[in-house]
Amino acid sequence: MAPSRIVELASSIEQNTRKVDDYFAANALPSPSFDPSTPPDLPLPPDIAQAKEAVLEAMDELQALLLGPMPKIFHDLIHTPTSLTSLHAIARFKWANSFGPTETTTTSKLAETAGLHKADVDRLVRHAISSRLLLEPSPGVIAHSAMSNTISNVPLLREWIEETCENMWSSAPRIVPAVEKWPGSEEPTETAWNLAHHTSENFFVSLGKDEAKAKRFADSMSFFQSAPDMQTSLVIDNYDWSKYKTIVDVGGSHGLVALELVKRFPEITATVQDLPEVISAAPTSVEPRERVTFQAYNFFTEQPVKDADVYLFRMIFHNWGDKYCLQILQNLIPALKKGAKIVINDHVVPEPGVLSLYKDRSVRAFDLVMKQCFNAKERSISDWTALLKKVDERFDIVEVKRPQGSQLQIIDVVWK
Numbered sequence: 001m002a003p004s005r006i007v008e009l010a011s012s013i014e015q016n017t018r019k020v021d022d023y024f025a026a027n028a029l030p031s032p033s034f035d036p037s038t039p040p041d042l043p044l045p046p047d048i049a050q051a052k053e054a055v056l057e058a059m060d061e062l063q064a065l066l067l068g069p070m071p072k073i074f075h076d077l078i079h080t081p082t083s084l085t086s087l088h089a090i091a092r093f094k095w096a097n098s099f100g101p102t103e104t105t106t107t108s109k110l111a112e113t114a115g116l117h118k119a120d121v122d123r124l125v126r127h128a129i130s131s132r133l134l135l136e137p138s139p140g141v142i143a144h145s146a147m148s149n150t151i152s153n154v155p156l157l158r159e160w161i162e163e164t165c166e167n168m169w170s171s172a173p174r175i176v177p178a179v180e181k182w183p184g185s186e187e188p189t190e191t192a193w194n195l196a197h198h199t200s201e202n203f204f205v206s207l208g209k210d211e212a213k214a215k216r217f218a219d220s221m222s223f224f225q226s227a228p229d230m231q232t233s234l235v236i237d238n239y240d241w242s243k244y245k246t247i248v249d250v251g252g253s254h255g256l257v258a259l260e261l262v263k264r265f266p267e268i269t270a271t272v273q274d275l276p277e278v279i280s281a282a283p284t285s286v287e288p289r290e291r292v293t294f295q296a297y298n299f300f301t302e303q304p305v306k307d308a309d310v311y312l313f314r315m316i317f318h319n320w321g322d323k324y325c326l327q328i329l330q331n332l333i334p335a336l337k338k339g340a341k342i343v344i345n346d347h348v349v350p351e352p353g354v355l356s357l358y359k360d361r362s363v364r365a366f367d368l369v370m371k372q373c374f375n376a377k378e379r380s381i382s383d384w385t386a387l388l389k390k391v392d393e394r395f396d397i398v399e400v401k402r403p404q405g406s407q408l409q410i411i412d413v414v415w416k
């Protein structure tokens with residue numbers, strides 16, 4: 001008799017866990033634990049990373065099957081709404097940095113650090129212990145776990161957690177009321193974030209008025225971009241820039257990509273465009289200065305740099321709904337010479353049904369974050385094609401490629 005699905009999943013978990021375990025043993029690596037000495041993340045060779053993914057995926061399905069429909073719904077209803085509460089507290093009150101990696105603390109000391117009532121801290125810390133964010137080696141003694149120690153050691157991770165909890169997590173429960181209130185809206189002022197934060201300003205306008213919040217957002221973006229799969233070198237090394245002389249980096253922030261391009265290619269001159277407040281804070285002492293121009297420009301107005309060889313849009317469109325992407329692209333058309341390239345370096349999500357449900361959930365989660373904060377979205381290749389063709393048939397996708405190890409893809413578009 002063929003094994004049942006749950007036994008099939010259990011044996012996949014067993015076999016793949018052994019592969020991972022053998023790799024740790026063969027390379028004298030410590031077996032995974034919650035000890036604070038555990039490294040924040042361990043790069044694994046592709047076959048071992050694949051075995052690890054297979055375990056996690058099978059565990060996800062096995063848990064849902066073993067729980068059964070009602071308990072699974074109860075489980076989600078009870079665990080999910082508060083799942084981030086203690087992580088939020090640890091980040092917000094800087095608890096992970098309030099005691100050393102080998103020291104211990106108490107809830108009285110944590111309450112004092114945060115200026116909170118001890119009874120509240122007792123409950124937050126109990127939740128953190130149950131989530132393995134902290135350890136309790138003996139009653140009332142609080143020690144670091146692998147996770148709290150990671151929060152205290154990895155630069156800007158704390159800021160990213162706080163930002164995610166305060167802006168993203170706080171808005172998620174308002175997505176349903178927002179789509180009821182503003183059906184089909186693409187306006188960045190009609191979002192779940194607007195409802196959650198009781199404001200009619202868009203996310204970035206509101207952020208711009210609060211220096212501390214703007215800094216936390218910038219820090220958390222720096223954290224996000226410091227990941228190996230987000231490095232600017234991935235678009236620089238995986239596109240043939242040597243064929244071109246003039247590049248415009250639209251929404252290029254402080255010019256990380258453009259500066260590297262002009263350093264590597266002596267023939268290239270680059271213009272970095274962004275909003276005035278971003279350009280005014282851009283570095284002035286860059287080399288080779290004569291080949292980089294910083295220009296204040298709002299991409300909802302006509303593109304002022306005409307006849308450039310390449311217009312680069314790195315992580316621009318995924319912050320905007322189609323209506324606004326259309327405007328950005330229409331504003332580019334008067335500047336385009338025949339054969340000009342438009343390089344879009346952005347997320348391209350797989351078409352529905354391609355990924356397993358487990359992997360697809362991460363894609364859908366990202367897409368909902370774009371919805372809840374900006375009324376924007378993640379796009380599949382058919383979405384990108386439809387968007388470009390809707391603006392003008394003369395936009396033609398030449399190639400779409402994902403450089404190895406890159407989260408973003410390169411969509412190479414020619415103006416015909």
Ligand SMILES: C[S@@+](CC[C@H](N)C(=O)[O-])C[C@H]1O[C@@H](n2cnc3c(N)ncnc32)[C@H](O)[C@@H]1O
Nearest residue numbers: 251252253274275278297298299300314315316
């Ligand atoms: C997600 S960031 C990407 C920055 C950069 N391209 C990169 O890859 O790191 C989006 C950028 O778009 C800029 N931006 C937002 N609205 C803009 C507008 N209306 N005109 C020009 N730039 C804008 C932001 O200031 C920000 O630098």
